[in-house]
Amino acid sequence: MRHGNAADNFRALVVTTTESGPGLEVRQLDRDFLMEGDVTIAVDHSTLNYKDGLALTGRAPILRVSPMIPGVDLAGTVESSQHPDYAPGDKVVLNGWGVGERHHGGYAQLARVRGEWLIPLPDRLSTRQAMAIGTAGYTAMLCVTALERDGLQPESGPVLVTGAAGGVGSLAVALLAGRGYTVTASTGRMEESPYLQALGASAVIGREELQTPVKPLAKERWAGAVDCVGGTTLANVLSQTRYGGSVTACGLAGGMDLPATVAPFILRGVHLLGVDSVMAPRQARLRAWRSLAAEIDLGKLESMTRTIAIDELPAAAADMLAGKVRGRIVVDVNA
Ligand code: NDP
Numbered sequence: 001m002r003h004g005n006a007a008d009n010f011r012a013l014v015v016t017t018t019e020s021g022p023g024l025e026v027r028q029l030d031r032d033f034l035m036e037g038d039v040t041i042a043v044d045h046s047t048l049n050y051k052d053g054l055a056l057t058g059r060a061p062i063l064r065v066s067p068m069i070p071g072v073d074l075a076g077t078v079e080s081s082q083h084p085d086y087a088p089g090d091k092v093v094l095n096g097w098g099v100g101e102r103h104h105g106g107y108a109q110l111a112r113v114r115g116e117w118l119i120p121l122p123d124r125l126s127t128r129q130a131m132a133i134g135t136a137g138y139t140a141m142l143c144v145t146a147l148e149r150d151g152l153q154p155e156s157g158p159v160l161v162t163g164a165a166g167g168v169g170s171l172a173v174a175l176l177a178g179r180g181y182t183v184t185a186s187t188g189r190m191e192e193s194p195y196l197q198a199l200g201a202s203a204v205i206g207r208e209e210l211q212t213p214v215k216p217l218a219k220e221r222w223a224g225a226v227d228c229v230g231g232t233t234l235a236n237v238l239s240q241t242r243y244g245g246s247v248t249a250c251g252l253a254g255g256m257d258l259p260a261t262v263a264p265f266i267l268r269g270v271h272l273l274g275v276d277s278v279m280a281p282r283q284a285r286l287r288a289w290r291s292l293a294a295e296i297d298l299g300k301l302e303s304m305t306r307t308i309a310i311d312e313l314p315a316a317a318a319d320m321l322a323g324k325v326r327g328r329i330v331v332d333v334n335a
Contacts, residue, residue: 008030008031009028009031010029010031010108010109011026011027011029011109012026012029012033012069012104012107012109012110012333013025013026013027013069013310013313014027014029014067014069015055015056015063015066015067015068015069015070016066016067016068017058017063017068022055022056022057022058022063024056024313024314026310031110031112034104034110034111034112035103035112037111037113037114037115038082039080039082039083039086039115039118040078040079040080040081040112041074041077041094041110041111041112041113042077042078042079042109043075043076043106043108043109043110043111043333044075044076044127044128044332045074045075045076045128045330045331046071046073046074046105046107046131046333047071047106047131047132047134047136047330047331048308048316048317048320048325048329049072049134049136049167050166050167050168050251050253050320050321051100051101051135052071052100052317053316053317053318053320054321055070055101055317056070056313056317057318057321059321064101064102065102065103065104068105069104069105069108070105070106070107071099071100071105071106071107071331072095072096072099072106073093073094073095073096073106073131073134074094074099074105074106074111074131075091075121075127075128075131076091076111076127077089077090077091078091078092083114083115083118084115085115085118086118090120091120091121092120092121093119093120093121093122093127093130094106094111094113094117094118094119095134095138095277095285096279096280097114097117097279098278099117107310107331109333109334116282119282119289122289122293124293124294125293128307128330128332129296131331132302132304132305132328133171133292134328136166136170136328137167137292137296138277138288138289138292139168139275139277140168140169140172141171141175141288142248142250142275143168143248143250143275144172144175144176144179144226145284145288146246146248146273146275147246147248147273150273151244152223152224152245152246154179154181154182156224157182157222157223157242157245158183158184159181159182159184159222159224159225160183160185160186160222160225161173161183161184161186161226161228162186162210162226162227162228163207163228163229163253163254164185164187164196164201164204164228165185165187165195165196165326166228166323166326167325167329168226168228168251169185169187169228170199170304170328171328172226172228173196173199173200174199174200174300174304175292175295176200176226177199177201179295182202183200183201183202183203184201184202184203184204184205184222185199185203185204185205186205186209186210187205187207188206188208188323189323189326190204190206192204192326195303195326198300198303199303199304200300207229210229210232210233210236210237211233211236212232212236214235214236214259214260215239216261216263217239217263217267217268218236218239219240220240220243221240221242222240222241222242222247223241223242223245224241224245224246224247225241225245225246226247226250227247227248227249227251228250228251228253229253229254229255230249230251230252230253230254230256230257230258231252231254231257232254232255232259233254233255234249234254234260235258235259235260238260238264238265239263239264241264241268241270242268243268244269244270244271245268245270245271246270246271246273247270247272247273248274249273250274250277253323303327304326304327304328305328305330306328306329306330307330307332307335308329309331309332310333310335313331
């Protein structure tokens with residue numbers, strides 16, 4: 001194990017992109033391999049998000065550099081810094097900003113990044129808990145915030161979460177339930193109903209209910225929704241959303257298309273709110289992480305989290321894209 005010392009070599013997962021697909025290898029690297037940045041971090045934990053799954057399996061062209069260290073999230077301790085806001089020993093978190101896409105990411109014992117991409121690790125959280133939350137949880141909080149900014153309140157009525165047993169979905173269910181909402185979880189894995197109920201869902205429905213042919217308007221069911229799935233699912237959610245209700249679109253686990261009509265917008269005043277975590281401004285991130293640290297039920301967080309080592313990432317990424325991962329996967333980069 002190596003925490004914060006100034007060793008010359010470090011371990012990382014490296015992806016080399018070739019015409020026949022990505023080649024994955026755990027390598028011992030020299031620190032010269034790292035890219036430009038004013039803060040060097042001894043990484044404790046990273047995590048596996050859907051986008052990382054796409055990158056590691058080569059299912060989408062996420063990685064813009066080859067060879068590349070993937071991992072869009074990381075948490076660890078500042079080893080050295082030329083940035084005025086950070087000093088050695090500070091605990092920090094990073095989500096997105098193109099890290100793990102264009103800039104070497106979190107699947108490594110060492111990272112060199114720009115200080116402006118970092119936020120301080122919230123006091124109540126360990127680096128492992130911060131990565132259990134990760135981009136998934138931070139995005140779930142951006143969705144909850146977007147819905148509330150648009151007027152949603154617990155009294156408004158039931159809120160739907162699609163792709164509920166996944167990372168964003170599990171966190172969204174827990175956060176909404178924690179704020180007093182009546183949450184319906186939609187899942188393709190009905191066997192996960194007890195898990196979703198333990199996170200706070202009052203009802204669980206099968207994902208096939210939202211994959212039927214889309215009507216312009218269907219029976220009004222939801223005051224709001226967090227959609228992780230896209231495609232026909234999102235189109236059905238929109239057509240089932242109550243008059244004046246709001247839906248956040250943050251994911252595409254079921255498809256990139258949106259086979260909807262304008263009927264929900266022009267006849268029911270439904271609002272479709274887009275949510276992006278990668279380039280979200282710093283103030284929005286700080287607000288989201290403050291809320292996450294204050295609200296997250298650490299017992300529920302633990303119940304949705306599994307920890308793996310770097311070597312286990314390729315198999316975990318394949319499982320994720322096959323829809324087999326429940327909740328969140330933390331990566332202990334020193335294991
Ligand atoms: P996960 O793989 O953890 O969760 C996705 C869930 O979607 C699965 O667990 C499954 O839930 C459901 N699902 C998978 N395949 C299908 C399918 N074919 N049809 C319907 N449902 C399906 O991923 P994350 O939670 O990390 O991410 C969810 C989505 O959000 C991804 O598309 C990701 O790219 C996106 N995302 C976007 C962000 C942004 O900034 N906008 C940030 C983070 C994530 P179940 O088994 O319960 O049905």
